[in-house]
Amino acid sequence: MSVDLSRVSGARRVSFPHMGNYSIPVKTLAAELDCEIVEPPRMTRRTLELGARHSPEFVCIPFKYNLGNYIEALEAGANLLIQAGGGCRFGYYGEVQEAILRDLGYEFGMVRLVGGFSVREHYRDFKAVNPRLNVRRALQAYRVAIRQTRALDRVEDHVRRNVAFEAEEGAHDRVHAAFLAELDGTRDLRGIAALEERTLGELAAIPAERPRDLLRVGVVGELYVLMEPFSNHFVERELAKRGVEVHRFVTVSAMIDHAGRKKHAYLDRMIEHADPYLRYHIGADGTESVAMTHKLMREGFDGVLHLKPFGCMPEVNAMSALQRLSREHTFPVLFISYDAQTSETGLRTRLDAFCDMLRMSKDRRTGAGADDAPAALASQGGR
Amino acid sequence: MRKGYLGVDIGSISTKAVVVDAAGEVLARSYLWTEGNPVRAVKAVLAELEEQLDGEDVEVVAVGTTGSARELTGAVLGAQVVKNEITAHAVGTLSRHPDVQTIFEIGGQDSKIIIVRDGVPVDYAMNTLCAAGTGSFLSSQARRLGVPVEEFGERALRSKRPTKIAGRCTVFAESDLVHKAQIGHPLEDIIAGLCNAIVGNYLNNVGKGKEVLAPIVFQGGVSKNVGVVRAFREATGHDVYVDDDGHLMGALGVAIVARDDGEEAPFSFDVRDVAFETVGEECGGCPNECEVVLVLRERAFLDGWGNRCERGLTRVREHLGVAEGARAGGSVAGR
Numbered sequence: 001m002s003v004d005l006s007r008v009s010g011a012r013r014v015s016f017p018h019m020g021n022y023s024i025p026v027k028t029l030a031a032e033l034d035c036e037i038v039e040p041p042r043m044t045r046r047t048l049e050l051g052a053r054h055s056p057e058f059v060c061i062p063f064k065y066n067l068g069n070y071i072e073a074l075e076a077g078a079n080l081l082i083q084a085g086g087g088c089r090f091g092y093y094g095e096v097q098e099a100i101l102r103d104l105g106y107e108f109g110m111v112r113l114v115g116g117f118s119v120r121e122h123y124r125d126f127k128a129v130n131p132r133l134n135v136r137r138a139l140q141a142y143r144v145a146i147r148q149t150r151a152l153d154r155v156e157d158h159v160r161r162n163v164a165f166e167a168e169e170g171a172h173d174r175v176h177a178a179f180l181a182e183l184d185g186t187r188d189l190r191g192i193a194a195l196e197e198r199t200l201g202e203l204a205a206i207p208a209e210r211p212r213d214l215l216r217v218g219v220v221g222e223l224y225v226l227m228e229p230f231s232n233h234f235v236e237r238e239l240a241k242r243g244v245e246v247h248r249f250v251t252v253s254a255m256i257d258h259a260g261r262k263k264h265a266y267l268d269r270m271i272e273h274a275d276p277y278l279r280y281h282i283g284a285d286g287t288e289s290v291a292m293t294h295k296l297m298r299e300g301f302d303g304v305l306h307l308k309p310f311g312c313m314p315e316v317n318a319m320s321a322l323q324r325l326s327r328e329h330t331f332p333v334l335f336i337s338y339d340a341q342t343s344e345t346g347l348r349t350r351l352d353a354f355c356d357m358l359r360m361s362k363d364r365r366t367g368a369g370a371d372d373a374p375a376a377l378a379s380q381g382g383r
Numbered sequence: 384m385r386k387g388y389l390g391v392d393i394g395s396i397s398t399k400a401v402v403v404d405a406a407g408e409v410l411a412r413s414y415l416w417t418e419g420n421p422v423r424a425v426k427a428v429l430a431e432l433e434e435q436l437d438g439e440d441v442e443v444v445a446v447g448t449t450g451s452a453r454e455l456t457g458a459v460l461g462a463q464v465v466k467n468e469i470t471a472h473a474v475g476t477l478s479r480h481p482d483v484q485t486i487f488e489i490g491g492q493d494s495k496i497i498i499v500r501d502g503v504p505v506d507y508a509m510n511t512l513c514a515a516g517t518g519s520f521l522s523s524q525a526r527r528l529g530v531p532v533e534e535f536g537e538r539a540l541r542s543k544r545p546t547k548i549a550g551r552c553t554v555f556a557e558s559d560l561v562h563k564a565q566i567g568h569p570l571e572d573i574i575a576g577l578c579n580a581i582v583g584n585y586l587n588n589v590g591k592g593k594e595v596l597a598p599i600v601f602q603g604g605v606s607k608n609v610g611v612v613r614a615f616r617e618a619t620g621h622d623v624y625v626d627d628d629g630h631l632m633g634a635l636g637v638a639i640v641a642r643d644d645g646e647e648a649p650f651s652f653d654v655r656d657v658a659f660e661t662v663g664e665e666c667g668g669c670p671n672e673c674e675v676v677l678v679l680r681e682r683a684f685l686d687g688w689g690n691r692c693e694r695g696l697t698r699v700r701e702h703l704g705v706a707e708g709a710r711a712g713g714s715v716a717g718r
Contacts, residue, residue, distance in 0.1 A: 046670035323592030330505050345451075350509065353469035357504045364503045 003128040008079050008109040012129075013038045015078035017066040020227045021152055022252055024184045025145035030082065031187075032141045033130045038078040040069040043230040047072060052340040054100055060089055060309035061338050062224035065231055067097050074101070080109045080129070088284040088314055118260070144187050146256060151196035153253040155179055158203050160248060164240035165214070167207040175202045211243075213366050215358050218296040219248045220289040221307035222315050225338050226250045232307055232338060233347055239305070242355040247301070249292055250285065277321040286314035290321045293333065297325065302358045303332035310339035332358060387441040389432070389650060390638025391425060391460065392471065392631075393417060393452035396491030396518060397604065398424040399634040402432055402443060407478050407639055411435035412631055421452035422459055426655045433652040443650040447471075447641030449633050451492075458678045458686035459659050463648065464641040468633050473497050473504040475636025476600055479626060484596040487615065487623070488632075489585065489605035491518040496590045510589050518604045520553050524560060524577060528570065532608075535574060539610025542575035550580025578610035582618050597621040602629035657681060662703055666695045675699040683708030 012035035016026050023039055030037050041047070043065070051068030070081055081101075083094035094112040101108065111129060113122055123138050155176065163172040179199040186192050217239055225232045226248060236246045258266040267281055273291035281287050293304045306322060308315035319335060326333040334354045336347065385404055392399040394417060402411040413431035417424045447464035448457040449471035457465035476486050477499065486497040494517050498506040510517070525532040539545075546568045549559040556577075563573055586595075599621050605611055606629045615623045628635070663676040675695050677687040683706045687696045700707070 041670075044670035045672060320592070326506065327592065327594050330500060332506060346509070349467045349469065352467035353507060356467070356470040357473075357507065360503045361505060364501070 003109070003111050003125050005080075005109045005129065007107050009107065010079070011036065012080050012109075013078045014080040014082065014111075015040055015070070015073035015076075016082040017069040018043055018228065019224060020229065021156070021180055022149065022227070024152065024180070025148040025252075026082075027184070028145040028148060028187055029126075029141055032126055032133055032138055033080075034132060035080065035130075038073050038076050040073040040078075041076065043069075043228070047230075048340055054104060058311060059096075060312055061231060061340065062090070062222075062228075062309060063093055063097070064340055065224075065228065066093060067100065070097060070101060071104075071106075074106050074108060079107065080111065082111045082113065084113045086284065088312070090284075144189065144192070147189050147192045148183055148186075149252045149256070151183060151192050151199075152180075153251040154196060155199050155203070157248070157251070158200060160236055160240070160246040162203065162206070162208060162245075163237070164243050164245060165208040165210045167209055171206045172203065175199060175206070213362060214245050215243065215302045215355065215362060216245045216247065216300075217358070218292065218301050218304045219246060219307065220250070220292045220304055221285070221318075222309055222312050223250050223255070223285050225307045225309055227252070232336075233342065233344060235305065235307065235336070235347070235351070238348070238351050239355070242351065244355060244358075247296070250288070274321070277325050282314055282317040282321075284312075284314035286318040289315060289318040290325070293322055293331075294325060297329055297331045302362055303334065303354065305354075306333055306335050308335075308337055310337040332361070384440045384442055386647075387436070387443045388638045388642040389443045389446045389460075390471075390634040390636070390641060391428065391446070391448045391450075391456055391462075392468070392633035392637065393421045393425060393448065393450040393456050394468075394491055394633075395451055395493075397630070398428050398450075399631050400425075400428040400432055401631055401634045401638055402436060402441065403635065403638045403642070404441070405642065407635075407642075409628070409631070409635065410439065410441060412628070412634075414630060417452070421455055422659050422661075425456050425459060429652055429655050443652075444647040445641040445644060446650055447637035447644075449637040454686075454688055455661070455678060459680075460650070460654060461648070462641070463646045464637060464644050466637050466640050469495060469497060469507050469509070470504075471633045471636035471640065472602070473499065473507075473636065474639050475632035475634070476602065476626075477502060478635065478639055479628070479632070480598065480600050480624070483598050483600045485593075485599045487585070487590075487599060487601040487606075488603040489517055489581075489601075489611075490603040493517060494585055494589050494603070494605075496585075496593055496595075498593055506593060508589050508591075508593065520556075521577070521581065521605060521608065524557065527557070527560075528564070528574065530570070530574065536578075536607070536609035536611065538571050539575040539578045539608075540613060542569075542571040544572055545579050546572045546576035548573070548576040548580040550577075550584040556580060575610060575614075578608065578614045579618075581605070581611055582614040586618055595619055595621070599623045600629070601625050602632050604630060606630070659685075662705070663689070664699055664703065666690065666699055668692075668694055668698050677703070677705060679705060680708065682706065 014030050014033055014035050015038040018040055027037055047068035050071045051064035055064045055067055085091045098110045111125055113125055119142055127133050159172045159176055166172055182195055186195055239246050270287045270291040273295050278290050296304055322333050387402045387410060389402050398415050398417045400413045401409050403409055411432045413428040415424055415427050446460045446462040448462045449466045449468045453465050472488055476483055481502055483499050488495045493510055495509045497504050522532045525535050546563050548556055550556050601615060601623045606625045612623055612625055658681055660679050661676055665672045666675050671691055673690050673695050675689040678685045684700055685708055690696050
């Protein structure tokens with residue numbers, strides 16, 4: 001049993017950690033608990049400071065953000081916390097965080113969704129909290145949450161690929177913000193589909209100036225730092241500011257697609273993509289990082305950013321394979337580790353240099369400025 | 384009259400500057416300690432450059448800045464180009480050594496490796512976690528051993544049997560070094576051991592996973608240390624070339640980028656006499672508490688950074704009662 005309600009007194013107020021904009025579908029699911037939902041405050045530096053202060057120094061950074069979210073949610077009146085689990089240290093987050101928060105003196109209950117993406121096990125856990133829940137209602141909530149997730153991922157994918165080239169700064173962000181506001185609360189399948197279609201139409205209509213020789217960069221690595229922009233210091237946006245078309249393949253939609261029975265076939269496919277750099281699965285998202293990088297290289301991408309929390313074992317495993325791939329094919333891969341001490345300046349310097357490097361190689365290949373590499377740098381606004 | 388292009392590289396330890404002509408020839412050069420005051424250091428190098436250019440008919444028409452104080456100095460000088468130090472070093476080195484394949488660079492507080500193929504940088508890495516093996520570590524150890532850092536290299540060359548020093552971490556390297564001295568290892572051997580440790584640490588961390596091919600150019604302040612140069616030669620099995628102007632490559636590179644940028648505006652050395660100051664405070668507009676820094680020129684707002692959102696600059700400027708002023712030339716704004 002992974003639900004402990006003995007310490008919840010009075011009306012239940014449920015909360016959960018943030019990850020990107022997925023709080024919208026998570027709220028749809030949490031609504032099935034028939035209790036008030038306390039969304040944790042927006043991520044700020046305070047979230048990280050609180051989380052880091054009360055976490056073990058060497059635990060990976062998603063743990064610290066989650067803990068910060070919990071503390072800020074508890075301060076805002078939550079008394080029932082949800083945590084999931086996964087195939088690395090993430091599997092122990094719930095237990096350790098619960099112990100830390102109890103030591104800090106908070107009174108709350110904890111729901112640990114231990115079944116990965118198993119709807120059956122989630123239902124059992126949810127039912128333990130809310131006996132009035134029935135299978136039909138739960139399944140419907142799942143359908144809606146999944147549909148919201150897909151709409152969210154499609155819209156954000158479009159923004160990632162296009163925001164760098166918008167003619168008027170902020171145009172994509174405005175449509176995106178309006179979409180989020182409306183998606184939050186749209187809980188019927190048809191309504192979500194219509195919203196998605198309309199939003200994608202509005203995004204496609206934004207005037208853009210796409211250069212012919214634009215840079216395309218894929219972002220791979222550990223899923224939390226990929227999907228929570230605050231934790232990666234908005235690295236996708238920083239790339240876009242430097243005129244890059246950004247692609248990312250790790251999303252909750254993709255995780256749903258590859259969960260359950262499809263998981264093993266998917267991993268086998270990833271091993272095939274990763275060949276000859278990997279022959280065995282290396283844990284969590286590591287195999288995927290290598291496989292996707294190899295795939296993107298063959299598809300003619302200009303480079304890859306590999307993101308991980310400092311000390312993330314599966315991604316550390318992936319790094320040696322990625323370094324070999326990068327060396328053998330002269331394919332640029334920039335490795336970035338995040339922890340609570342990450343310096344914004346250092347990150348910017350590295351991104352600047354990485355984008356300059358991609359630009360110089362590209363111009364060399366396409367013949368532009370071939371006899372005078374530095375001229376190519378000047379053309380992108382001096383930085 | 385000839386056109387000149389000014390490049391300034393303001394590092395943690397030293398400030399370097401050059402003026403080049405349209406062909407990339409160095410017309411004037413300067414190299415001074417930053418001493419924790421980048422604005423004063425920049426004014427000092429400007430004075431030196433102006434003196435060297437005295438009598439020559441050169442007008443500076445574009446300015447580029449690089450190094451860790453590039454934003455601040457970029458604002459002060461109204462630079463056309465503010466460029467990261469990795470690109471600047473690659474461009475500078477390539478202008479002198481077009482056939483280079485590997486650039487080792489060890490500066491005061493950081494170290495980097497740049498891999499070049501066919502005249503284009505294709506990969507790089509910077510030290511991320513620790514300053515072990517950088518210039519500031521060397522100079523603090525030199526002080527501990529009572530040897531002027533300038534003599535360090537010569538002393539290392541005299542050693543026949545370098546001591547093994549654990550170079551993984553600054554703190555442990557230091558205690559290992561003290562221990563080796565206490566049990567009687569000769570000073571020369573310890574110094575040579577330190578040079579080896581720096582090279583081992585560099586190749587295992589910064590250079591990890593990179594294919595080091597000759598020709599290799601080694602630059603940055605530490606390249607002046609012949610002991611470290613010898614250790615690099617032994618460890619890589621290749622000749623390692625050190626340019627006499629190796630410490631100026633960042634400044635040279637950013638001068639070239641400024642030249643090729645195309646944007647020109649007359650630059651006056653009189654900027655030396657203008658009063659610049661910086662003020663800063665935490666914004667306080669939200670829990671992010673961004674540490675915002677404002678650069679003031681003659682007490683009026685010139686530029687600022689550290690803010691995560693647009694409101695930050697205005698908020699801090701108004702709170703500190705700083706007058707709105709003209710922002711510096713184009714490229715500096717907005718970061």
